Amino acid sequence: MKVVIRTDKLSKYYGKGGEIKAVDELDLEVYEGETFGLLGPNGAGKTTTVRLLNCIIKPTRGTATVNGFDILKEETEAKRVTGLLAESPGLYEKLSAREFLEFMASLYDVPKDILAERIDDLLKLFGLHERRDYLLEGYSRGMKQKILIASALIHDPPILFLDEPTSMLDPRAALMVKDLIKKLADTAGKTIFICSHILPIVEELCDRIGIINQGRLIALGTIDEIIAQTNTKTLEEAFIAITGGVEEKELLAWRELKGADA
Amino acid sequence: MPTPKWLVVARNEYRITTSRIRSIRPYFPILIFGLLAVYVAFIAPAVVSLFIDEFLAFIITLAAVPMVQILLFMIFVYFIILPVTQTLKEIETGQLEIFLAAPIKPSDVLLGEFLGHMPLYAIAIAVITGLFTAILTPLGLDIVQMAIIITIFVVTLLSAYWIGTVIAAILRTRLGKTARGKDIGRALALIIALPMVAIMYAIMGGGLPEALVDPGTSGMVKAILGLLPSSWGAEIFVGFASNPGNIGAVGFETLTRFGGLIAFFVAVLWLGAKAADRAYSLETISFVASKVKPDGAFYKTIRYFGGRGSFGTLLVSTFKDYSRRLENLSKIFYMMGLLAVINIFLIEPSDPEGALMMTQFILPILSVFVVGEVTLRGKEALFIFKKTPRGVGRLVKARLLHGWLVVVPIAAAVTAVSGILSPQTTLTSLLTTTGFAVLFVAANVAFVLGLALLNPAFSEKSGNYFLNLMIAMQALPFGLFLLPMIAFRRIFDLGLYEVLFYVTLPSSWLLGILFLYLGKRRLNKIE
Numbered sequence: 001m002k003v004v005i006r007t008d009k010l011s012k013y014y015g016k017g018g019e020i021k022a023v024d025e026l027d028l029e030v031y032e033g034e035t036f037g038l039l040g041p042n043g044a045g046k047t048t049t050v051r052l053l054n055c056i057i058k059p060t061r062g063t064a065t066v067n068g069f070d071i072l073k074e075e076t077e078a079k080r081v082t083g084l085l086a087e088s089p090g091l092y093e094k095l096s097a098r099e100f101l102e103f104m105a106s107l108y109d110v111p112k113d114i115l116a117e118r119i120d121d122l123l124k125l126f127g128l129h130e131r132r133d134y135l136l137e138g139y140s141r142g143m144k145q146k147i148l149i150a151s152a153l154i155h156d157p158p159i160l161f162l163d164e165p166t167s168m169l170d171p172r173a174a175l176m177v178k179d180l181i182k183k184l185a186d187t188a189g190k191t192i193f194i195c196s197h198i199l200p201i202v203e204e205l206c207d208r209i210g211i212i213n214q215g216r217l218i219a220l221g222t223i224d225e226i227i228a229q230t231n232t233k234t235l236e237e238a239f240i241a242i243t244g245g246v247e248e249k250e251l252l253a254w255r256e257l258k259g260a261d262a
Numbered sequence: 263m264p265t266p267k268w269l270v271v272a273r274n275e276y277r278i279t280t281s282r283i284r285s286i287r288p289y290f291p292i293l294i295f296g297l298l299a300v301y302v303a304f305i306a307p308a309v310v311s312l313f314i315d316e317f318l319a320f321i322i323t324l325a326a327v328p329m330v331q332i333l334l335f336m337i338f339v340y341f342i343i344l345p346v347t348q349t350l351k352e353i354e355t356g357q358l359e360i361f362l363a364a365p366i367k368p369s370d371v372l373l374g375e376f377l378g379h380m381p382l383y384a385i386a387i388a389v390i391t392g393l394f395t396a397i398l399t400p401l402g403l404d405i406v407q408m409a410i411i412i413t414i415f416v417v418t419l420l421s422a423y424w425i426g427t428v429i430a431a432i433l434r435t436r437l438g439k440t441a442r443g444k445d446i447g448r449a450l451a452l453i454i455a456l457p458m459v460a461i462m463y464a465i466m467g468g469g470l471p472e473a474l475v476d477p478g479t480s481g482m483v484k485a486i487l488g489l490l491p492s493s494w495g496a497e498i499f500v501g502f503a504s505n506p507g508n509i510g511a512v513g514f515e516t517l518t519r520f521g522g523l524i525a526f527f528v529a530v531l532w533l534g535a536k537a538a539d540r541a542y543s544l545e546t547i548s549f550v551a552s553k554v555k556p557d558g559a560f561y562k563t564i565r566y567f568g569g570r571g572s573f574g575t576l577l578v579s580t581f582k583d584y585s586r587r588l589e590n591l592s593k594i595f596y597m598m599g600l601l602a603v604i605n606i607f608l609i610e611p612s613d614p615e616g617a618l619m620m621t622q623f624i625l626p627i628l629s630v631f632v633v634g635e636v637t638l639r640g641k642e643a644l645f646i647f648k649k650t651p652r653g654v655g656r657l658v659k660a661r662l663l664h665g666w667l668v669v670v671p672i673a674a675a676v677t678a679v680s681g682i683l684s685p686q687t688t689l690t691s692l693l694t695t696t697g698f699a700v701l702f703v704a705a706n707v708a709f710v711l712g713l714a715l716l717n718p719a720f721s722e723k724s725g726n727y728f729l730n731l732m733i734a735m736q737a738l739p740f741g742l743f744l745l746p747m748i749a750f751r752r753i754f755d756l757g758l759y760e761v762l763f764y765v766t767l768p769s770s771w772l773l774g775i776l777f778l779y780l781g782k783r784r785l786n787k788i789e
Contacts, residue, residue, distance in 0.1 A: 014546050051359075051544065054362075054363045055362070055363070056359060056362040056363055056544050057543075057544055057545050058545070075365075076365040077365075079363060079364060079365040080365045082363070084359075084363045086359045086360075086363070088356060089356050089357075089359050089360060090354055090355070090356020090357035090358070090359065090360065091356070091357075092274070092278055092357065094277075094278045094281035095274070095277060095278060095281070099274075099277055103270065103273075103274045103277075104360070104364075106264075106265055106267075106270040106273075107267065107270060107360075107361075107364040107365070107366055108364060108365065109264040109365075135281065
């Protein structure tokens, strides 16, 4: 299978002497047509990894290739072949949905002759065609999320990075996005890189997953392989076993009176 | 062939800037061109005709060059400050991720942002240039001189606007990644305008034009400002005005200054494009998070004022949340600075009444800045209080006490210092004036707090916030201070202090208590 994302000791350090290791020597391969999930607790390094692979920030050490393009030497080409749904991106609230998608398409040089039709199609897909000329400031969070997913798809890239794609969506919209991701992977042959906290979505969509904690990749494989490695029964249990959690006895410890014998 | 990326960004910025007038957007340029043509052809010459005789007498004095230098310097700095202030007010880095993930060069983003906002700045440039050329037209300048003057203004102001755009982009990147940075940005947005305000007041009432007639002062100002590119055009402007139709008389000066200005413009464009990589980045600069220390004597004293119990804690929390925002402190600093500038340049030391009146115009604005922000953090922040037992009453009480503890000492200090600086002040008049200021401003705080709750604004951009500010700025000084002063002193022949203590104070307290009651009732009903 063709490798479309390959990281080689990819690292991003911050602070004096690089004491904060946001991503530490990440070695990873993602295959063409695969849906890959990157899991990890808050601050584990998921978003930094996505930003590195999208050439938004530069690695301290190591490098990576995206669709064969080096993220350090062929930045523009690498950006052209990816679509990104960022974790907390800024929308232009004073633009309408149509205007925003036009703008995003222009940034990625989508040909003018197919632009209008593609925008219409995407807006219809996400059920926002009727509201295409309303300013985004009046959209709900879920509707904004749909527009952002549409903007990541607007140039039809072979690789998609989706950071928490369903976190703000209602169940119906979340189901639609899940089906869309499946279709993109299965039918359109897209490679999809998902970061999510919502384990059922990862379980349902991803062919393989990686678990990252404190910048280091600590588990990699199919879901069944990771469950087997940790001697657990579910992905949730495996995740807790790998990354650590709160002991049951600690849950109500705050109610106990300090110094009391009881 | 794909559209150039800078054009994509510029078109997008233009769409955002003109979003409010989207219905007339297609006709907007034609409308503006028409209005500007009317302005240049008729309005500017008509305005200039009002003072052309004074100008002709002024242009041959020693003060001419430094005065035009100062004016151009001020306009130059304003053109730098404007984009910076706009950016600092609401630093937003979310959109940066869109650009950085897309195949676009940072210099294209910078140029696009510059050109996207250009139409609005071009209007300002046209208005300023139109006024200055209208001043020169009656003197009989030839076409080449006029073309050079127009080019000078356009190039000078475009250079300033470009510098401002680059600085704004760099500051956005440096400050926008942390809450602390954003707070510093909002604080800076207000403070950076203060030196310009001081120069403006110095020109208006500080005797600066008169001082420039002195050769020593004039020479010094010329020498200092002459180093700045904004001044190079001023020398040509005065040179042409003194030698209309005779460009050869100031040929060398024109060549060096004009050439220097063009070279400066090219240089700042090049440097800005080089700085673009730094201006657009999401690289984290600092991981240092703000950490608080245990409460010191100040907060212990505040807690004491609140009665040490749970209300004391609530009052201290209110104080901390307010004073840890640099934006709030900058507003206080700005108002204090404004008061100082007004007292230095506009008020005669022998006019203690003038100082007192000016104070009464400034302090209501300070009250809005301090207690008027009670609702600015949004409804959710108010709902925290609404959810708790007796929460609404406690919020009002805490904010009132907080307002008094901040504003009253400032009012007392400012009034006392103004009084002490006046040679005619006696101890009795000093105490009476300070006492009045303290009681008046305390009533102002109650009124403004009530008003802010009665007409809540959930963001600084809200029209309600602006309306509250206007009411406080107009109703309090005019309605409770100036009008009674004029009416009662003329009709009933009352003295200044009699009007203040018998009319202004009781009515301001009555109004304060009434608005506070109504505001509290409204807060109970906010949904």
